[in-house]
Structures are given as C-alpha cells and as structure tokens.
Amino acid sequence: MNLAELNKVAEAMVARGRGILAADESSGTIKKRFDALGVESTPDNRRDYREMLFRSAEAMSKYISGVILYDETIRQTAKDGTPLVKLIEKAGSIPGIKVDKGTKPLPFCPGEVVTEGLDGLRERLVEYRGLGVKFAKWRAVIDIAGGPVPSYTCIRTNTHALARYAALCQDEGIVPIVEPEVLMDGDHDIERCYQVTEMVLKIQFEELYFQRVALEGMVLKPNMVVPGKKSGKRVSVEEVAEKTLRALKACVPAAVPGIAFLSGGQSDEDATAHLDAMNRMGPLPWRLTFSYGRALQHAPQKAWSGKSENVAAAQRAFNHRAMMNGLAATGQWKADLERKAA
Numbered sequence: 001m002n003l004a005e006l007n008k009v010a011e012a013m014v015a016r017g018r019g020i021l022a023a024d025e026s027s028g029t030i031k032k033r034f035d036a037l038g039v040e041s042t043p044d045n046r047r048d049y050r051e052m053l054f055r056s057a058e059a060m061s062k063y064i065s066g067v068i069l070y071d072e073t074i075r076q077t078a079k080d081g082t083p084l085v086k087l088i089e090k091a092g093s094i095p096g097i098k099v100d101k102g103t104k105p106l107p108f109c110p111g112e113v114v115t116e117g118l119d120g121l122r123e124r125l126v127e128y129r130g131l132g133v134k135f136a137k138w139r140a141v142i143d144i145a146g147g148p149v150p151s152y153t154c155i156r157t158n159t160h161a162l163a164r165y166a167a168l169c170q171d172e173g174i175v176p177i178v179e180p181e182v183l184m185d186g187d188h189d190i191e192r193c194y195q196v197t198e199m200v201l202k203i204q205f206e207e208l209y210f211q212r213v214a215l216e217g218m219v220l221k222p223n224m225v226v227p228g229k230k231s232g233k234r235v236s237v238e239e240v241a242e243k244t245l246r247a248l249k250a251c252v253p254a255a256v257p258g259i260a261f262l263s264g265g266q267s268d269e270d271a272t273a274h275l276d277a278m279n280r281m282g283p284l285p286w287r288l289t290f291s292y293g294r295a296l297q298h299a300p301q302k303a304w305s306g307k308s309e310n311v312a313a314a315q316r317a318f319n320h321r322a323m324m325n326g327l328a329a330t331g332q333w334k335a336d337l338e339r340k341a342a
C-alpha cells in the first residue's frame with residue numbers, strides 16, 4: 001500500500017470548496033428517477049443524462065472534485081466516442097466507482113439488510129483501477145424506522161463488511177469511501193438519530209482499526225443527524241449542525257482527511273444549509289464537504305426531463321447546485337444566493 005498516494009487522492013477528493021457528485025445510481029434506482037420524469041430508462045438515455053452532467057464545465061472544473069460512477073457508466077462512451085471517464089478527467093475531476101452489490105435481507109433480523117459484494121471484490125478493483133478509477137464507494141444501510149431495530153447484529157455485520165472492503169481497496173491502491181448510512185425514514189426524533197449515528201460510527205472506526213485500514217487514506221460518508229422524515233418535527237439548521245458535529249467529534253479521528261456527507265432525502269436547500277452551518281462552526285479537524293446524489297441532481301434532472309433542447313437549462317441548474325454546495329463547503333453560502341438564481 002502506498003499511503004502517501006492514497007492520502008493525496010483522499011485530500012483531493014475533499015479539496016477546499018469542492019465535493020463529490022454521487023452519480024452511481026444502480027439501473028433500478030435511476031429507472032425510478034426517470035419514471036418520475038416520464039423518461040424511458042435505456043442505456044442511451046442514461047448515458048445522455050450523465051454526459052450532460054459531466055460536460056457541465058463550471059460545476060466540474062470548480063466545484064466537483066470527484067464523481068462516483070456505476071459499473072455501466074464507467075464502460076460507456078460519450079456521443080462523440082470519448083469514454084465518460086476521460087470526460088471527467090479532462091474536466092479536472094477524479095473518477096470513482098460504486099463497488100457494493102446492494103442489500104439483501106439479514107438473517108434472523110427482520111426488516112434489516114446487509115450490503116453484499118465482498119466475494120471477488122479484489123479482482124473487480126483491479127479491473128476498475130485499469131479503467132482509471134482512483135476511489136470507490138460502499139454503502140451500508142442502517143434502518144431505524146420503528147421496532148427493535150437497529151440490532152447490534154446489523155450494525156456489527158455492516159460495519160465489518162465496510163472495513164473489509166476498505167482494506168481491500170487500500171491494498172489495491174484505491175481510496176475507499178466508507179458510507180454507513182443511518183436512514184432518515186421513520187418517525188424517530190433527532191435524539192434517536194444522534195444515538196444510533198454515534199453507535200454506528202464508534203463501531204465503524206473500531207472495525208476499521210481491526211482491519212488495519214489507514215485512516216489517512218479514506219473518506220467517511222455519513223448521514224447528518226436529523227429527525228425522521230415521518231416525525232413531523234422541524235428542527236433548526238443550527239441544531240442539525242450542532243448535533244451532527246457533536247457525533248462526528250466524538251467518533252471520527254482527526255487522521256481522517258475528510259468527511260463527505262450523503263444528502264439522504266433532505267431537500268436540496270436543507271442539505272446545503274446544514275453543510276454550510278457546520279463549516280461556520282469550525283475550526284474542525286477534518287474537511288467537511290458533500291457527496292450528494294439527490295441534492296445535486298434533483299434540479300438538473302427535472303430541468304432536463306429527457307429532452308436534448310433542455311440540456312443547457314439542466315447544466316445551468318447543475319452548475320448552480322454545485323456552486324451552492326461548493327460555497328457551503330467553506331461556510332460561505334447565503335440563502336439569498338438561492339433566491340437570486342430563481
């Protein structure tokens with residue numbers, strides 16, 4: 001393992017004022033997004049949509065440090081024949097890849113899931129590295145929606161798999177994004193989200209230690225500490241920022257170069273405002289930035305709606321969200337910048 005090289009890539013992924021575009025929706029997930037727009041989910045439409053994002057020059061060159069791709073996308077070429085990976089590199093961004101194989105029911109733990117994909121992972125990493133990938137992502141899902149969940153079995157099993165994935169990545173010269181996501185689904189309050197997030201992160205870093213993962217060569221991708229979507233409770237931006245930072249400070253060693261949040265179903269503006277508020281509460285021991293899927297893509301997806309004549313408008317929408325989140329990554333976002341653009 002060349003830790004200096006891994007550290008250099010990890011630092012670049014969380015470079016000041018830049019964050020990650022999660023464009024790694026599986027074919028099933030992107031179909032759901034396209035269905036909502038009335039767009040047929042064909043390989044060409046998926047390519048056209050993602051090519052539109054990767055050709056958004058302002059976003060990609062100024063605010064997007066890296067892009068997480070799905071297996072299909074990494075093998076696709078743009079309309080003019082350029083591999084999409086090359087488009088990303090030319091724009092000054094780093095290509096990455098989702099390597100988990102999704103979730104399956106966890107035995108004896110009703111309602112809970114485990115993320116699979118460790119078998120054959122080393123060989124897949126070698127292939128992806130050959131295709132230009134510098135980092136990878138694996139997402140574990142912890143559901144706290146009611147009942148006796150999450151179980152210790154679920155937390156332990158998922159964080160263990162994440163740590164084994166992270167060790168394999170580093171052994172193959174690829175920076176792992178470690179994503180143990182505590183879902184927003186459910187009617188729990190923010191305190192419950194805090195407790196579960198803290199427990200998950202504590203156990204996650206213990207598992208990483210046991211697998212000998214070098215913290216300097218990874219990026220953490222956590223959820224923010226928020227109330228459940230069905231709780232009907234609104235809390236202030238400051239409360240989310242304060243509680244999220246409290247959990248992170250209690251659990252994430254300063255050796256980790258950066259933390260890149262998932263958006264997890266928050267509104268676009270909430271995801272930006274929360275990140276901004278946390279960065280205003282610095283100084284912090286790590287870079288805090290975004291690795292958003294929905295909160296970066298929702299607006300451009302809608303503007304695009306599958307029509308080539310909408311590409312320019314969709315790129316404007318993407319450039320705007322990327323800039324807003326880039327500002328939030330340094331604590332310089334302002335709500336009125338959103339109104340001005342509208």
Ligand code: 13P
Nearest residue numbers: 022262263264292293294
């Ligand atoms: P969201 O920002 O839509 O939660 O997606 C981020 C991601 O990559 C989930 O794995």
